[in-house]
Amino acid sequence: MVYCINHLCSQRNNPNDAENCLACGTPLLINGRIRLLRPLSSINEEIPTYTEVFEVEDAGTKLHPGFQIRVMKILKWNEPKLVELVRQEALALQVIEHPGIPESTMDDYFTFTLKGTRVELHCVIMQKIEGENLRQWLEAYGRISQEMALEWFSQLIDIIDLVHRSGFFHRDIKPENIIYQPGSNKLVLVDFGAARRITRTYLTKISTSGGTRTGLGSGHEITSIVTPFFTPLEQIEGQAVPQSDFYALGRTFVNLVTGISLMDIPKNQDRSRLIWRKYAPQIDKPFADLLDDMMAPAPAQRPTNTKVIIQRLKKLPLQTKVQKILKSKTFIFSVFIGFVTLADIGTLKILLPGLANTLIAGGEKSEMANDSQKAQQKFNLALLLSPQSKVSISTFYFNRASKNLNNPEIAKKYYELAIKYNNQDISAYNNLAIVCQQLNDINCVNNSYKNQFKLKHDSWEGHYGLGNFYEQQGKYDLAEKQYEIAMATSDQAIFAVAALARLKNKRGDDNAAAILALQGLNKTNNRELRASLYKDLGWSKLMQNHLTEAKEYLEKATELDSQRTDAYCLLSQVEEALGKTDEARIHIEVCILAKSNLPEVFMWRQNLLNRILKK
Template sequence: MSYCLNPRCPKPENSDDVKFCLSCGSKLLLKERYRAIKPIGQGGFGRTFLAVDEDKPSKPHCVIKQFYPQAQGTNTVQKAVELFTQEAVQLDELGKHPQIPELLAYFTQEDRQYLVQEFINGANLAQELANKGAFNETQIRQLLSDLLNVLQFCHARQVIHRDIKPENIILRSSDHKLVLVDFGAAKSATGTALNRTGTSIGSPEYVAPEQMRGRATFASDIYSLGATCIHLLTGRSPFDSYDTNNDTWLWQQYLKVPISNSLTNILNKMLASIPARRYQTVDAVLQDLNQPGANAAIASQPQNQTSPTLPPTYISPTPSQVDLELEQLKTQFLPGGKSKPQNNQPRPTTNTSTNQSEIDKELEELKAKYMGNNNP
């Protein structure tokens, strides 16, 4: 079958032996070689079609992206033009990586822009989750190992993907490798941020806080990959695993299968809402992921309990830290705001001794509470 690419065609389906649409008369072959077969996606700025390259004897499948903005407003349309053009530029450079689709053509025909890229045969991870259920630790570690290397390639070329999510990761049928697709939202880290016009970039469930404000960095991609992992581990939307009131991720309690503390810590650091507390580079994540003994940690992980639910950046204080912090806190309530003298000289008896004793008691209880968190 041939599918007419004229957006206004009343009857776009045609047989595959004709060169012009029988309904509207539009040319069916792009650049005399690419024939659209069926639509496979549509958004506010364009449509995507499965196609065939008629110029090659094997007639391999490919993907046609048609720029067809439906949004109103000069700024929005101009934004869409920039993004579409940029995707072609990014793919031309990044498509050299075996886990990124190759750009086959980029051109204008009948006043409409087109991008033709390699077709990746396989299911995306959202489909894999729906069909096979939640991922386990081994699958997540393999996912991270696969995709962090792809991101390393992108970031080395100053490209931030900005839209990492399960739908944009395809498990390729031929070799079971993960392929990162849809660079329509990608931007150069050295260029002007494209999302300052007010148009949302990326999928809200997976977007880092700073990216929502138009300040995407390499660490923003790391955050999105972390959010993708917890979605695949829990089967829940990242929105449902985040406590906005306390700025805390609560995903561990929703795990389908327990995971090791080492992977939990890695994911929590990837998901830190404050960029400075997050991994800054892909190399840093890979270093932690490939720490010796990681497999032993997986094997020793109890199968009937989950890891403790801790805030992403929480570090259990040591006894010395607790003593120091309580001593500092105590000085705020003692007369004069000063700590006890170090020479332990007797202090004059005053009516504050009772209050001080009560403060000491309360602080000791607080200390016991914090120290209790260190117990197994």
């Protein structure tokens, strides 16, 4: 598909082989080289924007030989101040050569006049940067460690140093405008649409006139570029200076190291500074001090230039491996233990468990601060001091996993660590299998159950979980066998009874389902389990056309558990068969709208929708 560059066009997408737009006749080959492949920003005219951004196919020029996939920004409004901003962006990208800035050359800036109009579009083509921006990265992985923060900070201050030395400042630094490239682990600073040239005239103007606030006559600010929570006050007032970039960079890193929206971080009494350090315990004081200085309320209170920041960065107490060992609790404990050994072996035996517990507490604190490497170093030393520590460490990771069940990948990592420190924990294997099932990691599921059965071949929980796994794969015979093993292994395996009753109903064996449901009801007082069993009993009665009984059992299911979507779906079928149309409508609505991940519910919903559409 190829897009038309004309933002006034009513139908902008065209087939690949078209030469001109089928709707408005605008050429689809722009400037003899560019074809628009897909929009990277909204092209909905209901959302007013100055620019559009497209992924484009560039046939190439002398400066860019050969076909390339690149990015093109298009200015839709030919207003002088906006044109100035686009030209500034094009100039900045042309002048600044750095791997952390998109490439663009002189022939990548041009104008294009729409056919039959006086509308002139200003276009800037630039390198397409693969990766995800740091806002997306933060949402996926959470706050960053100090080691990563320092690496990223060093990269960005190096980029900003060159930008400033080239006579520009960015004016819109924020996580969304920084791209992480996973292949190279490098950052790229993008979107120079707000970039400003640093000239003596400009600096004199803002220092003497209090800033300019040039508008479009419609309330749109041009020289004042604002991103809430990242833009300093002087920039909001149209008086941006190079130190405004430092403020935005500092706030960007507070967002990254805390993992918290800046809106949710408390401020000091006059609301000029963020109170953020307690949310980032992994950040040492010298680095935190540098970030706070960069975010000072007034430009004069911030570092003077990038050179000052780079010098401070080099002076930060980034300890060498030797220094870290000498100052670490691990080394101090080791020396202490040596003295105790020389003094009294009996005393050492008494003290070791306590020392191990102290190390475990330190490891837990490091893990909570997302420093897994340091945590495991402390845990491993604790094991050397006291092998019995493995249970405490494993329990810690097990609990961490259980608190992250909404994120299966993180839960999997912690369950695996729990097993690493205690490979005899049956529950950890069982829970790991369930998490891997969510991730569709078949090998992990099979290995987890295999290891679990080696430890305890008659684990009903394991056989029940494996049955559920087989059922989700559509291997119903294998699923039934595992449910039956679970039931034979323990009288407590009521979950397996309910699962097997449900599976029997799915396979049309209503008699067997009814028998199992009645057996289960005689063995449990758990409300949710009884609701599930009454649902299965009602389901089997519906298939046997015993509608009155079916209605009674299904209503009991919904009374015991109002969240049972499958019971409402079945109840709507029973009531419809009984001619109770109004009651059926209510339960049909619940069936369609309520949450459920059961395959049979999706099937019933589809049947309902098919019938509605036929009417």
